[in-house]
Amino acid sequence: MADKGNPPAAPLARTLLQQCLQATLQVKPADDESEAEYVQIERGMVIYICFFRGATDDILPKMVSTLLNIRLCESSSGKMVSVLDLPGSILIVPQATLGGKAKSRGMQYHNNIGKEDGLRLYSTFVSLCEEIAAVNGDKVMVKHGTYGNRQVLKLDTNGPYTHLMDF
Amino acid sequence: MADKGNPPAAPLARTLLQQCLQATLQVKPADDESEAEYVQIERGMVIYICFFRGATDDILPKMVSTLLNIRLCESSSGKMVSVLDLPGSILIVPQATLGGKAKSRGMQYHNNIGKEDGLRLYSTFVSLCEEIAAVNGDKVMVKHGTYGNRQVLKLDTNGPYTHLMDF
Numbered sequence: 096m097a098d099k100g101n102p103p104a105a106p107l108a109r110t111l112l113q114q115c116l117q118a119t120l121q122v123k124p125a126d127d128e129s130e131a132e133y134v135q136i137e138r139g140m141v142i143y144i145c146f147f148r149g150a151t152d153d154i155l156p157k158m159v160s161t162l163l164n165i166r167l168c169e170s171s172s173g174k175m176v177s178v179l180d181l182p183g184s185i186l187i188v189p190q191a192t193l194g195g196k197a198k199s200r201g202m203q204y205h206n207n208i209g210k211e212d213g214l215r216l217y218s219t220f221v222s223l224c225e226e227i228a229a230v231n232g233d234k235v236m237v238k239h240g241t242y243g244n245r246q247v248l249k250l251d252t253n254g255p256y257t258h259l260m261d262f
Numbered sequence: 263m264a265d266k267g268n269p270p271a272a273p274l275a276r277t278l279l280q281q282c283l284q285a286t287l288q289v290k291p292a293d294d295e296s297e298a299e300y301v302q303i304e305r306g307m308v309i310y311i312c313f314f315r316g317a318t319d320d321i322l323p324k325m326v327s328t329l330l331n332i333r334l335c336e337s338s339s340g341k342m343v344s345v346l347d348l349p350g351s352i353l354i355v356p357q358a359t360l361g362g363k364a365k366s367r368g369m370q371y372h373n374n375i376g377k378e379d380g381l382r383l384y385s386t387f388v389s390l391c392e393e394i395a396a397v398n399g400d401k402v403m404v405k406h407g408t409y410g411n412r413q414v415l416k417l418d419t420n421g422p423y424t425h426l427m428d429f
Contacts, residue, residue, distance in 0.1 A: 104271070109426070111278070111424060111426075143422075143424055161364070164367055165364060165367055165368070165369070166367050166368050166369075167369065175368070177367070188422075190422070190424050192423050192424055192425050193424055193425070193426060195425050195426075197328070197332060197427060200331055200332055200333050200344070201332070201333055201342070202332070202333075202334065202425060245420070245421040246419075246421050246422065247419065247420055247421055248417070248419045248421070248422055249417065249418050249419070250415070250416070250417040250418075250419075251416050251417075252413075252414065252415045252416070252417075253412070253414055254412040254413050254414055254415070255310075255355075255357070255413065255415055256359050257278060257310055257357050257359050257360055258359050258360070258362050258369060259276070259278075259360060259362075259426065260364060
């Protein structure tokens with residue numbers, strides 16, 4: 096695995112990782128015909144993700160491998176292990192705002208990838224996470240938000256232990 | 263206000279901003295003699311903060327001014343306003359893990375400021391936020407975590423709208 100100690104000056108993707116005891120995310124808002132729909136995970140890791148202009152599918156396998164294998168989860172014995180080894184669950188949250196840059200008192204998102212490409216990369220990212228999790232049997236659940244929606248999120252932590260990882 | 267569109271290559275401080283409907287943070291864990299203590303805010307902004315080596319008090323006034331005035335909060339009319347103008351409350355969470363860099367499958371924190379200097383900067387940052395909030399009367403509450411503790415956090419959002427700001 097590559098040393099991520101020196102992320103590229105102009106990253107192609109930005110991820111933010113938070114540990115949770117439970118996380119609940121709306122995947123469909125309420126409308127006239129139905130109530131809002133949610134997904135939920137128990138103990139595990141929330142991955143907020145944003146792609147930048149120029150990102151391609153090529154970066155995804157290494158991203159997924161890195162994120163799912165990095166030791167950021169505290170096991171019952173206090174040892175830091177990966178979310179796969181915990182085993183914990185994974186909640187993937189599309190979060191285009193992570194690509195924001197402040198300009199005066201507002202935020203701009205000029206470096207963010209276009210919506211169509213972003214959705215494709217996001218969907219592939221989710222699929223790759225699901226594939227790797229499936230190898231671990233049914234112990235690691237992967238849930239994810241709806242790309243383009245407002246990400247109505249509830250998070251309960253024992254310390255979010257927030258980490259940023261650019262790719 | 264300076265253009266923060268081009269944050270320095272080697273930042274002196276990293277902040278992460280999330281919007282909340284309610285946030286609860288443990289400020290003292292339970293012990294033999296007493297129960298755990300918590301602070302709570304309702305609608306407003308959570309500021310996770312980490313200082314790097316070389317950071318000094320000089321950067322704090324501009325940081326605080328930028329963070330409290332940037333328009334990241336959605337008003338009832340849907341317009342984006344600052345947390346001061348919302349008016350919302352502010353929860354400051356020390357989060358040294360934001361300074362982490364991946365090395366192989368682990369995280370390293372070599373660029374983080376030392377604990378003593380970090381505590382001093384954190385305390386001053388909190389005081390400056392409280393001073394600015396006080397100018398707005400009693401509408402903007404400032405709550406904060408205990409530096410060095412595990413930040414046991416519960417977050418309820420209508421979309422965290424996560425933004426990263428380096429200084």
